[in-house]
Amino acid sequence: xxxxxxxxxxxxxxxxxxxxxxxxxxxxxxxxxxxxxxxxxxxxxxxxxxxxxxxxxxxxxxxxxxxxxxxxxxxxxxxxxxxxxxx
Amino acid sequence: xxxxxxxxxxxxxxxxxxxxxxxxxxxxxxxxxxxxxxxxxxxxxxxxxxxxxxxxxxxxxxxxxxxxxxxxxxxxxxxxxxxxxxxxxxxxxxxxxxxxxxxxxxxxxxxxxxxxxxxxxxxxxxxxxxxxxxxxxxxxxxxxxxxxxxxxxxxxxxxxxxxxxxxxxxxxxxxxxxxxxxxxxxxxxxxxx
Numbered sequence: 001x002x003x004x005x006x007x008x009x010x011x012x013x014x015x016x017x018x019x020x021x022x023x024x025x026x027x028x029x030x031x032x033x034x035x036x037x038x039x040x041x042x043x044x045x046x047x048x049x050x051x052x053x054x055x056x057x058x059x060x061x062x063x064x065x066x067x068x069x070x071x072x073x074x075x076x077x078x079x080x081x082x083x084x085x086x087x
Numbered sequence: 088x089x090x091x092x093x094x095x096x097x098x099x100x101x102x103x104x105x106x107x108x109x110x111x112x113x114x115x116x117x118x119x120x121x122x123x124x125x126x127x128x129x130x131x132x133x134x135x136x137x138x139x140x141x142x143x144x145x146x147x148x149x150x151x152x153x154x155x156x157x158x159x160x161x162x163x164x165x166x167x168x169x170x171x172x173x174x175x176x177x178x179x180x181x182x183x184x185x186x187x188x189x190x191x192x193x194x195x196x197x198x199x200x201x202x203x204x205x206x207x208x209x210x211x212x213x214x215x216x217x218x219x220x221x222x223x224x225x226x227x228x229x230x231x232x233x234x235x236x237x238x239x240x241x242x243x244x245x246x247x248x249x250x251x252x253x254x255x256x257x258x259x260x261x262x263x264x265x266x267x268x269x270x271x272x273x274x275x276x277x278x279x280x
Contacts (some may be wrong), residue, residue, distance in 0.1 A: 014174055014187065016100050045177035071185040073178060 004058040008079035009051045010040075013072035019049060022070055029062040030055050050078070094197065097190040101167070103198060110202040112249055114155045116264070118206020119245060121147060122213045123238035123268055127275040130231050137220035137230045144217060148210035156203030163195035209245070213238045235272070242268040 013022065019037040027035045033055035041048040049072075053063050064074050098104050125144055129135040171191040175182050182188045216226055216233035226233055243261045250260025 012178060014178065017096075017186070021096075043177070045174055069185055071174070071178065071182050071187045073180050 002082055002084045003056060004060065004080060005056070005083050006052065006054045006079070006081035007058055007060055007063065007077060009053075009063070009067075010075045010078050011049050011051050011067055011072050012046055012075055013049060013067070013070070014046055015042075017070055022049075022051075022067070022072065025070055026051065026053060026063055026066045029066050030057070030059060032056060033058065048075075094193070097186060097193055098197065100186055101170075101190045101194050103190075103194045106163070107198050107201040108252060110155075110159055110198055111205045112245065112252075114151070114159075114202045115205035115209045116242070116245055117155075118148065118151050119209045119213060119238060119241050120268065120271060121151060121206070122210045123235065123242070123271060124275060126214075126231055126234045126238065127272050130235060131276055131279055135231070137217050140231065140234075141214060141217040141221050144210065144214045148207050148214070151210065152203045152207035154203075155206055156199050159202035160195050160199035163198045164191075167191040167195055209241055213241050239265060239268050 017025075019039065023035045023037050027033050033053055035054075036052040038050045039047055040050055051063070051067065060077075067074060098107070122144060125147055126140065129140045129143075168191060171182060171187055174187060214234055216228070216230045216237060219226060220230035228236070243265045246261035246264030247257045249264070250257035253260070
């Protein structure tokens with residue numbers, strides 16, 4: 001089985017909710033997912049953040065949906081790590 | 088439980104708790120002081136049967152509640168709509184289905200409910216001696232005098248609540264609202280309306 005182990009996303013989000021709430025919401029989408037968010041740039045109403053999600057089987061659609069539900073939008077997928085050793 | 092968590096999150100997202108608390112105090116104070124004014128008017132203008140005073144007070148409380156409900160909804164929904172539009176412009180995206188969109192629709196309703204309920208609930212507490220008198224329950228005090236006393240107590244407690252919110256000395260905050268109540272009562276008494 002091919003499984004996504006890691007994705008790095010460039011995300012634009014409103015200031016609220018903060019990155020703590022965003023990280024929690026994304027992490028809740030999959031068992032054992034680890035989420036790291038770093039703030040890249042802060043504007044008047046928005047901020048650009050880099051969201052890194054790691055896990056045994058990261059489902060990108062769920063990550064994007066969770067970010068969207070909190071008002072964020074994914075600008076680009078900057079990095080993907082896939083494990084195909086099970087094929 | 089999930090619904091309460093969602094509501095809590097949306098209020099947190101928009102800082103709605105602070106706004107609701109402010110509305111509760113402002114309109115609750117309005118309601119309590121209006122009841123005090125009404126009952127002081129009855130007291131000064133001569134003996135009024137408790138059921139007549141009760142009818143007037145309930146009518147006024149309902150009017151205050153409807154006024155609070157509608158005015159808060161109209162102003163808050165306009166504010167939320169504007170804030171959402173500005174955020175959408177900054178994000179260059181439609182946020183209608185996001186938490187921000189849901190908050191823009193739900194938070195004005197919650198704030199309107201608080202703003203409408205505050206004067207009604209406080210008024211109902213204040214006029215409880217009139218209810219009891221209308222139900223022929225024996226009171227140790229004249230119902231109008233008891234209602235005036237209860238209005239002072241409620242206004243004092245509202246001041247204490249304000250003091251707790253602003254983290255100032257609760258007794259001083261309570262005495263301040265009590266002073267406003269006393270000033271209002273004195274003014275009505277002196278004018279003999």
